[in-house]
Structure formats: C-alpha cells, structure tokens
Amino acid sequence: MDTLSHAAADRFVMLASRYLETTGKFNVALAGGGTPRSLYQLLASVEYRGRIDWSGVSFYFGDERSVPQEHADSNYRMARESLLDRIPITREQVFPFETRLDVRKAAAEYARLLQRNLPKADGLPKFDLVLLGMGDDGHTASLFPGTCILHDDRLAAAVYVEKLKTWRLSLTYPVINNADHIMFLISGESKAQVMQQLSQNTESHFPVSRIDARDELLWLLDEAAASTMETTR
Numbered sequence: 655m656d657t658l659s660h661a662a663a664d665r666f667v668m669l670a671s672r673y674l675e676t677t678g679k680f681n682v683a684l685a686g687g688g689t690p691r692s693l694y695q696l697l698a699s700v701e702y703r704g705r706i707d708w709s710g711v712s713f714y715f716g717d718e719r720s721v722p723q724e725h726a727d728s729n730y731r732m733a734r735e736s737l738l739d740r741i742p743i744t745r746e747q748v749f750p751f752e753t754r755l756d757v758r759k760a761a762a763e764y765a766r767l768l769q770r771n772l773p774k775a776d777g778l779p780k781f782d783l784v785l786l787g788m789g790d791d792g793h794t795a796s797l798f799p800g801t802c803i804l805h806d807d808r809l810a811a812a813v814y815v816e817k818l819k820t821w822r823l824s825l826t827y828p829v830i831n832n833a834d835h836i837m838f839l840i841s842g843e844s845k846a847q848v849m850q851q852l853s854q855n856t857e858s859h860f861p862v863s864r865i866d867a868r869d870e871l872l873w874l875l876d877e878a879a880a881s882t883m884e885t886t887r
C-alpha cells in the first residue's frame with residue numbers, strides 16, 4: 655500500500671502543480687472507501703504537504719454514503735480526518751454531498767453545484783482529476799453492477815444498492831468520463847479476479863470497464879490486486 659500511495663501522491667503533486675501553474679486552479683474529486691486513506695495521509699504529511707499551493711485546490715467527492723457527515727462511514731469524514739483538516743485550506747474549498755437532504759435532493763443539488771463551479775468541456779463540467787477505487791464486484795464510485803445509475807445521464811444521482819441495502823450518492827459516467835485525468839487506486843487480493851478478467855478483456859460488464867478520461871486514465875494497483883493479471887510478454 656505504501657508504494658501505491660507514494661506513486662499516487664507523486665502523480666497527484668505533478669498534476670496539481672501543472673494545473674495550478676497554468677490555470678491557478680485544481681479541481682479534484684476524491685475517492686471514498688479505504689484504499690485512498692493512506693494517500694490522503696501522505697499528501698498531508700511533512701514529506702508532501704509543502705509541495706502543493708493548496709489555496710487553489712477545490713475538493714469534490716466521487717460518491718458518498720447516505721449518512722451524516724460526521725458518521726464513521728462518511729467518505730467526507732474520512733477525507734476530512736486524513737487530509738482536509740491537515741492542510742491549509744478553508745471550508746469554501748471543500749464541496750461534500752449535502753447528506754442531510756433527501757438523497758434525490760442531495761444528488762440534484764450536487765449536480766447544480768458542479769454546473770455552477772466547474773469549467774466546461776463539451777458542454778459538461780470538467781474535473782482536472784478524479785480519483786477512483788474499485789470494489790471486488792467491479793464497481794467504482796457508487797456505480798454498482800445492475801443498478802439504474804449506470805444508465806443515468808444526469809451529473810450526479812442517488813442509487814439504491816440492493817446488496818448493501820442502502821442508498822448511495824454518486825457522480826455518473828458523463829461527468830466522471832469528462833475529467834481530464836482519472837487515477838484508479840486499487841489494492842488487495844479481493845480485486846485480483848476482476849483485474850485478471852479486465853486484463854484478459856474477457857468481461858466488459860464490470861462498471862469500471864466503462865470508465866474513460868479525456869486525457870489520461872491511470873490504473874495504480876498494489877501487488878496483490880495485480881497478482882493474477884495477464885501481462886504482455
């Protein structure tokens with residue numbers, strides 16, 4: 655995980671520096687779950703914190719659980735504790751989903767926020783970077799297999815995830831795939847089977863297989879997640 659997080663942190667710093675130098679802004683959507691935590695902690699560490707002018711960075715979220723922002727399962731809380739509370743930014747630079755609202759209202763409000771705040775590319779809000787994880791079923795953000803959000807052309811949506819018996823809030827393919835850069839952070843043995851199938855290109859039904867980026871789609875895996883992948887000879 656340490657190598658993975660360092661590789662991701664170096665790439666994050668390089669991209670942030672490039673955008674901050676050229677546009678003065680860096681709009682990033684953070685991933686949730688467990689894997690990104692160590693990346694966020696690294697970015698907030700003495701080793702990395704001083705390499706970015708954080709005043710130009712705006713933080714959004716790829717998805718969120720339908721829980722209060724202080725709940726242990728909140729992606730916002732995880733990012734706040736591991737990164738956002740530990741770097742020199744103001745609350746005005748952070749845009750969590752408003753989970754106090756009804757999930758459908760929260761999703762609609764987030765879509766309006768993206769429309770208001772982000773520059774456009776091909777008529778859609780454009781992130782400079784979207785960080786994503788992947789579940790062992792090939793989901794990413796809250797784009798879960800077999801759910802209606804996979805066909806949703808709004809910018810953000812609420813989705814009921816039967817296997818988890820809960821509602822989620824998530825960005826959708828149109829806005830995720832409109833990002834200049836996407837970086838997957840994937841760790842653990844439980845992801846190896848999906849990665850093997852993706853590398854053999856045998857199973858394209860996984861939600862992650864429909865992710866694309868305008869400029870660069872980067873897959874960062876630890877050894878366990880990559881352990882059974884087909885590699886070109």
Ligand code: 6PG
Nearest residue numbers: 686687688689787788789794795
């Ligand atoms: C979430 C994430 C989700 C996550 C994957 C992988 O809210 O849980 O957005 O898509 O990235 O489930 O989670 P891990 O990185 O913890 O394995």
